[in-house]
Every structure is written in C-alpha cells, then in structure tokens.
Amino acid sequence: MSAEPQSPALQDLRARATPALLARAVGPPRPREAQRAWDLLIAGYLYLGGLGAGAFIVATSLGWLGVGVGPSPASPVGAWEWDWAQLFVLWGPFATALGATLLIFHLGRNRWRFWSAGFNPRTSWMARGFWILLAFIALGAAVAAVSVLLPDWPGRAPAAWRVLQAVAVATAFGTAVYTGLLLRSMRYIPAWRSSVLPWLFLASALSTGSMGVVLGLLAYGALAGASEQALEPVRGIDAAEPLVLVAEAALLAAFVVGLRRGSPAGRLSAGLWLGGSWRLGFWGGIVGLALALPFALVLAGRALESPAVTVVAALSVLTGGFLLRCGVLAIGITEAAPLYRLACRRAEGPATEGRAAAEAGR
Amino acid sequence: MNGKVILVDQALCDGCGLCAVACALAHTGDADPERSHITVWRLDDRRCAPLTCHHCEAPSCARACPTKACRQDTDGRRVVIDERACIGCRACNVACPFGHAHYDGVAGVSAKCDYCGGEPECVRVCEPGAVRYVHTDESSLHRRRRVALAEALGRLDPLAGEEAGHAAAGD
Numbered sequence: 173m174s175a176e177p178q179s180p181a182l183q184d185l186r187a188r189a190t191p192a193l194l195a196r197a198v199g200p201p202r203p204r205e206a207q208r209a210w211d212l213l214i215a216g217y218l219y220l221g222g223l224g225a226g227a228f229i230v231a232t233s234l235g236w237l238g239v240g241v242g243p244s245p246a247s248p249v250g251a252w253e254w255d256w257a258q259l260f261v262l263w264g265p266f267a268t269a270l271g272a273t274l275l276i277f278h279l280g281r282n283r284w285r286f287w288s289a290g291f292n293p294r295t296s297w298m299a300r301g302f303w304i305l306l307a308f309i310a311l312g313a314a315v316a317a318v319s320v321l322l323p324d325w326p327g328r329a330p331a332a333w334r335v336l337q338a339v340a341v342a343t344a345f346g347t348a349v350y351t352g353l354l355l356r357s358m359r360y361i362p363a364w365r366s367s368v369l370p371w372l373f374l375a376s377a378l379s380t381g382s383m384g385v386v387l388g389l390l391a392y393g394a395l396a397g398a399s400e401q402a403l404e405p406v407r408g409i410d411a412a413e414p415l416v417l418v419a420e421a422a423l424l425a426a427f428v429v430g431l432r433r434g435s436p437a438g439r440l441s442a443g444l445w446l447g448g449s450w451r452l453g454f455w456g457g458i459v460g461l462a463l464a465l466p467f468a469l470v471l472a473g474r475a476l477e478s479p480a481v482t483v484v485a486a487l488s489v490l491t492g493g494f495l496l497r498c499g500v501l502a503i504g505i506t507e508a509a510p511l512y513r514l515a516c517r518r519a520e521g522p523a524t525e526g527r528a529a530a531e532a533g534r
Numbered sequence: 535m536n537g538k539v540i541l542v543d544q545a546l547c548d549g550c551g552l553c554a555v556a557c558a559l560a561h562t563g564d565a566d567p568e569r570s571h572i573t574v575w576r577l578d579d580r581r582c583a584p585l586t587c588h589h590c591e592a593p594s595c596a597r598a599c600p601t602k603a604c605r606q607d608t609d610g611r612r613v614v615i616d617e618r619a620c621i622g623c624r625a626c627n628v629a630c631p632f633g634h635a636h637y638d639g640v641a642g643v644s645a646k647c648d649y650c651g652g653e654p655e656c657v658r659v660c661e662p663g664a665v666r667y668v669h670t671d672e673s674s675l676h677r678r679r680r681v682a683l684a685e686a687l688g689r690l691d692p693l694a695g696e697e698a699g700h701a702a703a704g705d
Contacts (some may be wrong), residue, residue, distance in 0.1 A: 182659055188565050189555040197551030197567035198574040198582060202633075209627035209637055280622020281642030289600040289621060298625050299600035357598065360631035506631055 204440060207361065207504040213278035215497040218351040219380075220271025221305065222373055223493065225347035226381020227388075228264030228312050230409065232341050234385070239405045241389055243323065255323035257396065260388035261405075262319055264381065265312030268347060272305055297357040301350045308343035315340045348377035355500065362438035363503045368427040372496075375420035376462070380493035382409045382416065383466070383486035390479055403479075410474045410482065417467045417489075424458070441503035453499050462492020537611060537670050540647070540654060542584050547664035549574060549582035553656035560655040562641065569638055571647040572656045572665075584665055586656065587634040587647035589613050595646070598629035604644070617643045 234240045241257045276286050290302035315337055318325055326333035352370030359365050386409050393402030431442035445454040469485035472478075554570040562569045572586040593613045596604045603619035604626045606612070615626070615635070620643040626635040627644060635646040647654075649667070657667045 182661075185552065185556055185559070185659060188559070189552055193555055193565055193567060194551040197554035197570070198549050198576050201575045201577065201583075207628050209624035275623075278623070280620065280637070280644075282618070282621045285601070285619070285621050288619065289623065292600050292602045295597040296600045296625065298598065298623060302600060358628050360594065361628070504628070506633060 204437070204505060204508065206441075206444070206502055207506065210501050210504070211278075212498065213274045215494065215501050217271045217275040217278070218354075218373070218497045218501075219494045220267050220274065221351045222348050222377030222497075223380045223384055223490070224264040224266070224268030224271065224312075225308060225344040226264070226377035226379070227267065227384045228262065228308075228315075228344045228381070229341055229348075229378065230382045230385045231261035231264065232315070232337055232344075234261070234405050234408065236337075237408070239408050241392060241402060241405060253323060255320055257392055257398075258316065258319040258323075260392035261385050262312075262316035263384075263388065264344065265309045265316060267384070268305060268312070269309045272309070297350070297354045301354055304343060304346045304350050308340070308347045311336065311340035311343055345374070348374045351377070351497075355504075358504070360506050361504045362435045362507055363431055363441035363500065363505065366427055366430050368423055368430060369500070372420065372423040372427050375416060375423050376493050376496055379413065379416045379420055379462070379466075379489055382413050383489040385409060386482060387486050387490075390483060406479075406482065407474070410470055413470050413485075414467055417463055417470075421463045424463070435507055437505045437507040441505050444503045444505075445499065450499055450502055453495055453502070457492055457495035458499055460492070461488045462496055466492070538649070538652075538667055539589065539611070539670055540586055540649065540657065541666045541668045542586070543664050543666070544577075544581060544583045545664075546662045547574070547582040547584050548662050549576055550661075552659045552661075553584055553665055556655040556659040557647075560650060561645065562638070564640070569640065569645075571634070571636075571645060573634075584656070584660075585632070585634070586665075587613065588632060589647075589649075594629040594631065595626035595635045598625040600625060604635065604646075612649055613646070614648045615644055615646055617641065617645070620644050 231240070241261050243255050243257065276283050279286060290299050290306070292299040293303060318333075318336075349370045352373035355361075355364035356366065356369050386406050389402045389406050392398070393400075396402075428442055428445065431438040444450045445458075466485040466489045469481050469488065473481035473485060551567065551574055553572050554567040554574055555565050557572050558567055558570040559565050561571065572584055575583045575585060577583055589612050591610070593604075593606060596606055596613055599605070600623060601619050601621055603617075603621070604613065604615045607614060622637065622643050624637050624644060626646075627633075627637055629635075635644055637643075638645045654665075654667050656665045660666075
C-alpha cells in the first residue's frame with residue numbers, strides 16, 4: 173500500500189466500501205460456468221419459433237398433398253362461408269408471434285424499442301432473425317387469413333396462391349433454421365458453434381410442428397364431429413413422424429459426438445448432458461420424451477388406431493422439444509481465452525500450471 | 535481515447551476490490567460490485583487478477599448487437615454501449631469471449647467498460663498501480679520489456695502485465 177496521504181474522494185470511497193462489499197468484489201475465477209444471460213424465456217422463443225414454423229410447413233404440405241383438413245362442415249357465423257377448420261392447423265405463425273412476444277418480455281427497460289432489433293443485419297444474426305420472423309409471421313398469417321376467411325380466393329387465383337404459400341413456407345424454413353443459426357453465431361461457445369445445431373433445430377421444429385398439427389386435427393375432429401375426416405391427415409403424419417424422429421436422433425447423436433471430440437469447453441458441455449447436472453433433462457427429457465417414447469407410441473398408435481396414444485405421443489414430443497432448447501442453452505459454456513485458462517488452472521492447483529503457461533504462451 | 539488503453543499488472547494487484555466498487559459507484563451511483571465493469575479474480579493466496587473489457591479490434595459484442603447500441607467508437611479505440619439504444623437482449627453478453635459485457639438488471643440494459651470518458655475510476659483509485667491507463671505505445675513498450683526480462687530470467691509469466699486494451703477477440 174502507498175504511504176502517501178489519500179485524497180478526500182478516495183477516503184470517502186474507502187468509507188463507503190464496507191468489508192462486505194469489498195469481499196463481494198473479489199471472487200474465484202469463473203471462466204467455466206455456463207452462460208445465464210439467455211434463460212427460459214429465450215428457450216421459449218426458440219421453441220415456439222421452431223414449433224410454429226414446423227407446424228406451418230406440415231400443414232401447408234398436407235394441403236399440397238391433398239390430405240388437408242376442411243372444408244369445415246358449417247360456417248359458425250351467419251351465411252359467410254368461413255373454412256374455420258383451417259384454424260386448427262394453420263396456427264403456426266401465431267405460435268411464432270407468441271414466441272417473439274416472449275423475447276420482448278426478456279428484454280430490458282427499452283423493450284418497446286424492440287422494432288430497432290433489425291438495425292444491424294450486416295453482422296447480427298438476431299437482427300437477421302428479426303426480419304426472417306417478421307416475414308414468416310406476416311406471410312404465414314396472410315395464408316392463414318385467406319384460408320379461413322376467403323376459402324374461395326385460392327381457386328380464383330391459383331398461381332398467386334401457390335406463390336404466396338411457397339414464399340411463406342420458405343420463410344418458415346428460414347425461421348426454423350434461424351433459431352439454430354442464432355446460437356451458432358456465438359462463436360466462443362463451442363456447444364452452440366456446432367454446424368449440426370441448425371439442422372437439429374429444424375428436425376425438432378418438424379417433429380414438434382407435426383405433433384402440434386396432429387393435436388389440432390384431433391381437437392377439430394372432436395369439436396366438429398368429423399373424426400374420420402380429421403383422422404386421414406393424422407394417419408399421414410403418423411406415417412412420416414418416425415422418420416423425422418430417427419433423423420432428429422441421428423442429428424442429436426452427431427451433435428453430442430461433435431462436442432465430445434471438440435474443445436475443452438465443448439467436452440464440458442457434453443459432460444453436463446451425459447452425466448452432469450443436466451443428465452436427467454437429457455436422458456429423460458430430450459432422449460426419452462422427445463425421441464424414444466413418441467417413436468414407440470406413434471408406431472403403437474398407428475397399429476392400435478388409438479387417438480389417445482397419439483395424443484400422449486404428441487404431448488411427449490412437444491415437452492421434449494422444449495427441453496431440447498432449454499438443454500442447449502444450459503450447456504452454453506464459453507471457451508476460455510488462453511490467459512483465462514491459465515488463471516483458472518492456477519486457481520485449481522500448481523500441477524497444471526506449467527502446461528497451462530506453455531499453452532498461454534503459444 | 536487519445537490512443538490510451540487500460541493496462542493491468544496482476545503482479546501489483548493486492549485484491550482490495552476498490553476498483554470494482556469505485557466503478558459501480560461512478561457508473562450507477564450504487565456501490566454494488568455486481569454492477570461494476572471490472573472484475574477481480576483471486577487466483578491464489580497471493581495473486582489477484584483485475585479483468586476488464588479488452589476493447590477488441592474486432593469486437594464480437596458489437597457484431598452480435600442487433601440494434602447497433604454496442605459499437606466501436608469512431609476512432610476505433612473504444613467499444614461502447616449506448617444505453618438509450620440498448621434493448622437489453624443480452625446478445626453482447628453471450629457473444630463476449632471474456633464475459634465482460636454484462637446485463638445490469640437494475641438499469642435494464644447491458645453495460646461494459648467505456649474508460650469513463652477518458653478518466654477511468656478504477657485507475658484513479660488503484661493505489662498499488664495495478665490498473666493503469668496508458669498510451670498504446672507505452673503499453674507495447676511495457677510488454678516488450680516484460681518479455682525481454684522474462685527471457686533474461688528464463689521464465690515467461692504471461693499473467694504479469696496483461697494488456698487489457700486492444701486485444702483481438704479470442705487473443
């Protein structure tokens with residue numbers, strides 16, 4: 173300590189800086205903690221973004237294949253010919269809009285300036301995502317609105333209708349992949365930097381979206397008394413869902429293997445899932461609820477022709493899909509810079525210090 | 535700011551924590567070190583490491599910011615966050631490889647070191663002189679002297695005299 177007399181400002185600071193405050197100001201190195209800046213609300217944003225996009229892709233594809241729902245048996249209001257059955261399958265853009273609303277509530281005191289989030293698309297994936305989501309929500313909502321309110325219009329302008337649908341589906345694909353690209357752009361977090369992650373999120377968007385549409389179809393069938401009409405597209409989705417789940421499982425395995433073969437922070441992230449604090453969420457939630465259980469149930473439901481089994485499978489996929497987003501955020505450990513690795517190993521003990529010093533000096 | 539950067543010398547830090555309290559007070563009016571832009575790690579019984587923003591030449595925090603609230607100053611010497619334009623998305627927090635950009639839950643915006651407009655509080659209150667605000671020429675001279683001294687002594691200690699300013703991200 174200096175023996176020189178302290179300035180009044182410094183004396184005042186010393187008086188205000190109580191031992192308790194100073195003790196909180198100095199702590200152990202913390203370079204190996206998972207990020208906590210993006211939490212449950214961001215998981216919800218990523219999940220609903222993917223779910224809505226996946227549901228829209230599946231619902232529109234069913235229409236293209238000629239096994240879509242509707243036309244609804246009767247208009248609920250007056251003589252206007254609404255095709256209200258479409259509401260049960262074309263809700264994807266609104267789910268994504270709900271996810272974007274969750275993001276707004278995650279923001280800070282200037283949250284109502286959220287519209288400025290698109291100002292930096294040149295380098296920021298969050299800004300690019302703003303425009304991708306905006307395009308999908310607007311175009312998807314337009315497709316849904318026409319399908320429900322003006323069911324005759326597509327027949328009068330089929331080319332324009334196909335173009336609108338195709339562009340909306342393209343933005344839906346963009347939304348599903350973007351949720352992974354946003355995380356991948358954080359290049360100092362090895363668990364997110366994986367090139368597999370956007371495709372894993374796309375597969376999860378399709379599996380959760382399919383099951384969301386199945387739930388919508390079953391609800392429509394129950395409400396409208398049109399079970400057989402609603403069950404036809406359900407059978408189609410049930411036929412494809414095991415393939416989507418197998419693809420998702422393969423991508424998940426590639427993602428984990430990539431982490432285990434990668435950098436130290438990546439191996440730590442994989443360890444959190446495989447045997448660490450997130451093992452129950454990974455094995456029970458992501459592997460069990462999102463993949464294994466619904467795979468078995470969808471096959472059983474198909475054989476048994478049981479809507480109840482299909483409903484359980486759908487709820488399982490939807491829960492597991494949310495846990496996948498939570499799990500990926502929870503293992504976001506930043507790759508420590510060389511000097512920080514050295515600091516960390518010094519705190520751990522002298523045995524590793526020499527190797528770390530050599531590493532830091534490289 | 536006039537080609538100056540913060541230079542940290544861990545060998546001189548006594549771990550008093552005053553820099554963190556002074557920083558928090560200067561920026562928020564609150565002495566809570568959680569709101570400070572400088573962190574002090576206790577490495578062992580003798581050594582501490584004050585850590586603050588490196589003001590990277592290619593700042594990943596500014597690249598990730600969707601609103602351009604986090605940006606490089608026109609002279610390229612500082613990376614600052616405009617709290618009026620920050621929406622609090624925390625993309626900069628997640629993007630920073632050093633964890634320096636942080637979310638101030640009380641203020642509702644992300645925050646980081648801005649050199650206090652040219653007179654850093656952490657430097658003013660650091661009596662051992664572990665945190666200094668020096669011209670970039672001086673900092674590089676300091677680094678060259680340290681490396682030369684370490685080579686002469688046959689031992690390189692990379693933690694002594696870490697340059698906090700002008701490091702490329704991931705350095």
